[in-house]
Amino acid sequence: MKLPHAQLAVLKTASADEDRPLTEVATEADLKPAAATRAAFELEDDGLVSVSEETDESVSLTDEGRQYVEEGLPELRLYAAAVDAGADESPVSLGQLIGASGLEGPAVDIALANFARKGYGEVDSGEVSVDPDADPDSDPERRALERLADGDDPDADEATIDPLESRGLVAREESTVRSVQVTDEGVNALMAGVSEAETVDRLTPELITSGEWEDVEFTEYNVEADAEQFQGGKEHILRQTANRVKDVLVGMGFEEMEGPHADAQFWINDCLFMPQDHPARTHWDQFALEEPSEIQDLPEDLVERVRSAHKDGVGPDGDGYHSPWTEETARRLDLRGHTTSLSMRYLSGHQIGELEPPQRYFSVEKVYRNDTLDPTHLLEFFQIEGWVMADDLSVRDLMGTFTEFYERFGITDLDFKPHYNPYTEPSFELFGTHPETGDIVEVGNSGIFREEVLSPLGVDCDVMAWGLSLERLLMLMYGFEDIRDVHGTLCDLELLRDVEVVH
Template sequence: MKLPESQAAVLRAASADESRSIERLADETGHKPETVTGTVFELEDEGLVAVKESIEETVTLTDEAREYLDSDLPEVDLYETALDAGADADPVEMGRVIGQSGLEGPAVDIALSNYARKGYGVIESGEITADPDADPESDAEAGALADLDAGEAVADEAVLDQLDRRELIERDESTVRTVTLTDAGVTALMEGVETAETVGQLTPEMLTSGEWRDVEFAEYNVEADAQRVDGGKTHILRQTANRVKDTLVGMGFEEMEGPHVDAEFWINDCLFMPQDHPARTHWDQFALETPREIDELPEELVERVRDAHRNGVGEDGEGYHSPWTEEVAKGVDLRGHTTSLSMRYLSGNEVGDLEPPQRFFSVEKVYRNDTLDPTHLLEFFQIEGWVMAEDLSVRDLMGTFEEFYAQFGITDIEFKPHYNPYTEPSFELFGTHPTTGEMVEIGNSGMFREEVLEPLGVDCDVMAWGLALERLLMLMYGFEDIRDVHGTLADLELLRETEVLH
């Protein structure tokens, strides 16, 4: 018979005549008692050994008890001092006896409480007497402690209970297993038991040969930490962007796509931003040095936009009293918002003329010449969305935002009337932070003006909004410095350790 090494060893160490304890088998085989216990059960399953279990009480001495082994019990000390002070004749003042005894601290209380119980004398009204017939030499408790220390059993339950109450001993029950060889075990030994080898690694050969049945696998320390693996992870800002995209697609929005470098015409002029608007200076938006201007703009649209800027739209509409030239409109910039994409789509230049109803969105990068600090980047993602339909109202706009932001735990949306050159009415959006509960600005929105829509050829209502994705990320993850995440200063450790949100 081939057995794993530990089973073979235990089998050889067991006897058919004598019950042997686990400890003894462990001693003889050199294995840990836990290992032997497991092995014994395996052997029992195979019918090679019989296991008997009994409950055994073990009594161990506490540290306090060990002190008394070297000296006397405190009450014995007290008795002997009292005798010396003549308390066997007349009561002696207790304070004096205690002083002479050298007892201190808790030992005093221990001595006093056990003194009378054992009949060493009487303590009354601050005086102590000693019974001359008492015999501390044969104190049962002291004797029991000595016996226990010597490894002998103490049969007197009353004394053990007393020692337990005094916290001089600890009593534990444990299961003791003893092992004897069965007939099958004896037979197996007589027929010869071979030891199977221990292996570290399960190999393909073992599996195909069936050798795995006969080997024992070396034990691992399964609690130890393994070497760190980081694996790959989608960037958290991308994850956030994808959450937004999923949400908007679920709400019926279709994604837009378009150039990062674009003509001011699409970025500003279509949005009815006068050409001398302060936000159109190079301080807000990055104009390009090369190339300088777009090749071509849709001619008719340029004329309609120019006319809206100069003369306004509608019977009593007014235009701006600002210069407007196609040269400025053709200048190319890094887009300061993705509303340029909305203009391209609404104009029919991207996916053909659009009939209401429509919903479109994008989550794309925009570029602003802002001060670089923990909450502002030169490039960031803008969530852009718009709805085109007949007779949209401010209430529809509000309802859409409530629905969208609720998906991110942001509730109690407030609408602060605002001004944008391209929307009227316009609102700044404020919402309640999902964890801190404070009011935070979460976006800008409004209904596109007639001066925007009419030149584009749109004759129904369009409501639109924009929001910085990074703001949503910071709200969701609680980051304080966006530069740790976005850009070449990103901290890999932070990206690796950021908790996955779902």
């Protein structure tokens, strides 16, 4: 019997007495793992070997897990600080313990959540008391992390590994382990004598020109054998959805706006008739630039009209804010907190020249806000901005536009809630029902621009406008419960590889 080189090497290296891992056989036979696997399946088809499979699960430390091995779990650091401060005898201020433990940022919340869960003590009205009989040295999560750091099996049950995985301190990985064993028929073939066949696995120009192709034996291909897996790149589902939104809006007669991500507060807030002492304009909500810190070019006549609207109002019955307004504040540069800055640039004629009604414009661009991260909030996200300029617009026109837009994505259960905005009147928020949880999710804000916004811009007709969240649209379309599933470092890579946007 003659066999190709790889098959012969696997047959001779494998054992008839026991299963041997294919990786071990490949190393000993000086073959690449993929070549050894392919050869084993070919030999199995001929009945010379048997191939078995089992799933192997491994647990490894994440970067955060390694950090806690070095620094200690936050709840254990809090416990140690509490014991040192005498909290085993009488309650101690939480603020004092946080400072003593060196915990800061998210680690504080992590410590508090796990401190009580593990029975190390209680936190009540800002004071901490500890259980003096607790034994942090035998903490099973701590011991599992230390064993993993030493390269050992964690020797822990699911009740220990599961919370560590949910905390992001360990990662589970599954792999398929294949083993091979020579069958009786394979033993008989070896005893009868097996030699290496002269085979080639591809037809080359040299074989054709020399004529040798007529005399060589070509390797048989097993089309059912497992192929090596390659993960190619693909367009992110969020970008797919953004492009889908653009297609829908263009199909509804809209044109796309473009503009800077860092812009003057004048365009971001002042043109929107938001007072300069409004809480949303503080550093708690916006990101300010240090260099450059202010814009150089602002249209002087428009600046004066906007200043007048803020100080004195618009029209004979108008009334301004009677609050401080300075051009210095208006010139300061921030990362835009909403893409309405683009709308102000376009409506004023500053971006592409004067516009005559009717007009429809939109953008699907990133905005930046200093929010607390949670399942529905990020520091940066995509906003779907849009507006229509025409005569005699009403709320019914705005609601009809939303209904048509969201129907294109299979969303028909919209709710509208009256709302207050400094820049629109009337105003309302949009809500949709989450398909998995049934929760009501806010998806956008909208309204018709006030005269105090339009008059300084030189617009003498109605303008209805909105800002919608692209990520929350995605949540309603596919049932995601957490924006971070598709955005940032915690996203589900398998989900991103498999999910396609429905057109």
